[in-house]
Amino acid sequence: xxxxxxxxGDLVDESGRRRGDVLVRDGAIAAVGEGIxxxxxxxxxxxxxxxxxxxxxxxxxxLHAHLRQPGREEAETIETGARAAALGGYTAIVAMPNTxxxxxxxxxxxxxxxxxxxxxxxxxxxxxxxxxxxGEQLSPMAELAALGVRLFTDDxxxxxxxxxxxxxxxxxxxxxxxxxxxxxxxxxxxGGHMHEGEWSSRLGIPGIxxxxxxxxxxxxxxxxxxxxxxxxxxxxxxxxxxxxxAAAKAEGLRITAEAAPHHFTLTDAExxxxxxxxxxxxxxxxxxDVDAVRAGLAAGTIDAIATDHAPHAPEVxxxxxxxxxxxxxxxxxxxxxxxxxxxxxxxxxxGLLSWRPAVIAGCRADHGxxxxxxxxANLCVIDPEAAWxxxxxxxxxxxxNTPYAGRKLKGRVRHTILAGTPTVxxxxxxx
Amino acid sequence: xxxxxxxxxxGADGIDEVMRITDSFVEVSERAIPKVPAxxxxxxxxxxxxxxxxxxLSFETAAKRLSADTMNFSxxxxxxxxxxxxxxxVETIEAMGIDAVVVRHGSSGVPWQVAQWxxxxxxxxxxxxxxxxxxxxxxxxxIRQRLGSLEGRHVAIVGDIKHSRVARSNVLxxxxxxxxxxxxxxxxxxxxxxxxxxxxxxxxxDQVLPKVDAVYLLRMQKERMTEALLPSLREYTSxxxxxxxxxxxxxxxxxxxxxxxxxRGVEIGADVTDLPNTVITKQVANGVxxxxxxxxxxxxxxxxxxx
Numbered sequence: 105x106x107x108x109x110x111x112x113g114d115l116v117d118e119s120g121r122r123r124g125d126v127l128v129r130d131g132a133i134a135a136v137g138e139g140i141x142x143x144x145x146x147x148x149x150x151x152x153x154x155x156x157x158x159x160x161x162x163x164x165x166x167l168h169a170h171l172r173q174p175g176r177e178e179a180e181t182i183e184t185g186a187r188a189a190a191l192g193g194y195t196a197i198v199a200m201p202n203t204x205x206x207x208x209x210x211x212x213x214x215x216x217x218x219x220x221x222x223x224x225x226x227x228x229x230x231x232x233x234x235x236x237x238x239g240e241q242l243s244p245m246a247e248l249a250a251l252g253v254r255l256f257t258d259d260x261x262x263x264x265x266x267x268x269x270x271x272x273x274x275x276x277x278x279x280x281x282x283x284x285x286x287x288x289x290x291x292x293x294x295g296g297h298m299h300e301g302e303w304s305s306r307l308g309i310p311g312i313x314x315x316x317x318x319x320x321x322x323x324x325x326x327x328x329x330x331x332x333x334x335x336x337x338x339x340x341x342x343x344x345x346x347x348x349x350a351a352a353k354a355e356g357l358r359i360t361a362e363a364a365p366h367h368f369t370l371t372d373a374e375x376x377x378x379x380x381x382x383x384x385x386x387x388x389x390x391x392x393d394v395d396a397v398r399a400g401l402a403a404g405t406i407d408a409i410a411t412d413h414a415p416h417a418p419e420v421x422x423x424x425x426x427x428x429x430x431x432x433x434x435x436x437x438x439x440x441x442x443x444x445x446x447x448x449x450x451x452x453x454x455g456l457l458s459w460r461p462a463v464i465a466g467c468r469a470d471h472g473x474x475x476x477x478x479x480x481a482n483l484c485v486i487d488p489e490a491a492w493x494x495x496x497x498x499x500x501x502x503x504x505n506t507p508y509a510g511r512k513l514k515g516r517v518r519h520t521i522l523a524g525t526p527t528v529x530x531x532x533x534x535x
Numbered sequence: 536x537x538x539x540x541x542x543x544x545x546g547a548d549g550i551d552e553v554m555r556i557t558d559s560f561v562e563v564s565e566r567a568i569p570k571v572p573a574x575x576x577x578x579x580x581x582x583x584x585x586x587x588x589x590x591x592l593s594f595e596t597a598a599k600r601l602s603a604d605t606m607n608f609s610x611x612x613x614x615x616x617x618x619x620x621x622x623x624x625v626e627t628i629e630a631m632g633i634d635a636v637v638v639r640h641g642s643s644g645v646p647w648q649v650a651q652w653x654x655x656x657x658x659x660x661x662x663x664x665x666x667x668x669x670x671x672x673x674x675x676x677x678i679r680q681r682l683g684s685l686e687g688r689h690v691a692i693v694g695d696i697k698h699s700r701v702a703r704s705n706v707l708x709x710x711x712x713x714x715x716x717x718x719x720x721x722x723x724x725x726x727x728x729x730x731x732x733x734x735x736x737x738x739x740x741d742q743v744l745p746k747v748d749a750v751y752l753l754r755m756q757k758e759r760m761t762e763a764l765l766p767s768l769r770e771y772t773s774x775x776x777x778x779x780x781x782x783x784x785x786x787x788x789x790x791x792x793x794x795x796x797x798x799r800g801v802e803i804g805a806d807v808t809d810l811p812n813t814v815i816t817k818q819v820a821n822g823v824x825x826x827x828x829x830x831x832x833x834x835x836x837x838x839x840x841x842x
């Protein structure tokens with residue numbers, strides 16, 4: 105493996121910002137410092153990556169990606185999803201367990217890990233809280249935790265049964281794992297296809313009230329208080345959900361939360377064109393909700409930006425709005441959306457995309473840590489000023505369901521380095 | 536204008552234009568041979584994903600009276616049952632060479648999607664709970680025929696507003712033409728939000744009836760009972776049904792309207808349909824002339840309107 109020299113960038117990590125070159129050898133950071141790359145020339149044993157005008161940061165970590173394998177390979181595979189992730193600056197992504205079959209047993213965890221061997225991004229496997237994600241019986245959490253699974257979720261559905269969720273939290277508290285909840289009361293949400301409000305009323309589309317999310321956020325905060333268990337809230341979408349989380353954190357409960365890029369960039373007004381590419385769950389909400397999610401990210405109430413990358417094949421997204429499946433692509437646009445749309449310093453944006461989610465994912469030893477000699481060489485190099493236009497046909501995902509087609513964004517990944525090897529170089533995927 | 540998807544595509548001026556053309560076609564409809572050659576050689580397809588008798592027949596009659604060729608695609612006998620997607624179906628039909636397609640679908644927004652995929656003109660024949668623009672046009676025409684104008688008139692729309700495409704299109708059309716609209720329904724049958732709707736709301740029909748120039752009753756569907764929206768149909772009728780006794784609260788000359796099909800004895804008293812101010816069959820008759828006007832407006836050359 106040739107040495108890598110990342111030259112001319114500004115290093116940004118949890119400790120702040122400084123100038124510096126980075127030398128990578130044998131998958132680890134061998135040296136960090138200003139001027140160590142001066143006069144370096146590429147050769148058979150040295151690859152030089154230009155980071156001029158760029159930010160060199162720990163690789164991004166996505167808490168929430170649907171890689172669709174096994175079961176929905178026409179929409180995405182672990183390989184294509186990982187390539188999309190690398191292009192988005194990610195070195196680690198959490199694969200959601202709502203595959204077919206669901207990831208709810210050691211055998212399927214091993215299968216997914218085998219499929220993920222050698223892909224462009226580390227794939228951390230989340231497992232289901234309940235068998236088959238059916239909300240009836242706990243999955244073998246201890247066995248799965250022993251395999252290294254750190255996040256458990258029935259994502260796609262929330263655990264509806266409050267007593268079962270209580271037991272899951274109690275059981276989990278002995279295992280150093282986190283339960284991640286998709287907050288949605290299915291009875292309140294039943295039949296809905298978009299946010300319930302002004303636009304659903306006008307468009308004649310059955311709505312999903314904000315309260316369908318909020319009652320489960322409230323319930324799980326109460327259950328965390330009852331059990332002492334750790335709860336991570338997936339894709340928060342409403343203003344009151346953000347306020348509930350802020351209050352729970354102030355109380356000292358073990359609560360974390362994420363928000364998806366579409367919930368801080370798009371409103372329910374987008375549905376007016378009836379294009380199912382804007383159908384997602386939780387749905388796009390009102391302007392006030394979008395503003396609250398942004399404020400929650402700025403204040404740190406929301407710990408992480410997570411993509412909820414949810415590929416769907418074109419033909420299923422061309423169905424009538426109420427028949428199309430929910431979900432949007434996210435891995436290749438999340439960073440640029442955060443840089444373009446959130447009025448936050450880049451250090452804070454990267455905290456939301458890298459070191460803070462790395463803690464929640466339980467992978468902080470390998471991803472998101474400070475850029476120091478001896479540390480793992482999982483890095484991304486970002487040109488924060490690069491302007492580009494989202495073109496669905498140019499994305500590496502196997503699917504095309506991005507709601508941002510044609511949108512001008514600022515900020516693009518120039519290089520991504522996974523375990524010392526470039527997975528993206530000069531904006532091009534390397535495998 | 537290429538498509539008729541929403542009443543808002545027309546605006547007040549567009550509605551007026553449809554009304555003007557409709558006047559000519561009402562005259563045609565009264566002839567011994569009610570047919571003109573205006574759309575000879577044009578093909579109009581009805582693509583109906585929902586059961587509908589009156590709208591489909593009304594469009595077909597309208598197209599035939601304009602000498603257009605008609606094709607009828609109904610889901611129960613089609614490849615849709617074999618799993619064909621909406622887009623594939625639409626593109627297959629378009630490949631046969633068509634000029635207009637009338638789309639009826641149970642999902643809101645489908646005519647907008649179809650319009651993205653075809654070159655033909657798309658007419659919304661009713662989409663989900665969203666819109667039914669030709670129904671609103673024929674309702675406007677019927678009111679104007681009887682009352683002269685909608686300007687300054689007061690119309691109450693009564694019943695299941697939440698699930699009604701007729702109500703949504705009529706609110707847009709009536710208010711565009713200057714009418715005041717009051718929606719009357721139990722709160723469970725109102726849309727969750729009325730922000731941006733230029734209407735007033737009442738839950739007391741008896742209070743509203745003496746003040747209106749027309750009362751528009753919506754069909755009450757029995758399946759609403761299973762969704763906990765109403766305790767019973769009987770309770771609905773006692774509060775919101777236009778019984779004979781209640782119809783006496785209407786001012787002299789106020790119109791009684793219904794888009795059909797009616798549930799007699801539920802939203803409308805069985806004998807109320809026989810009152811002289813009940814214009815329900817007039818609505819149906821005007822439906823043909825209004826749809827002729829819409830087809831003519833979208834497909835016609837502008838010449839030989841009623842030759």
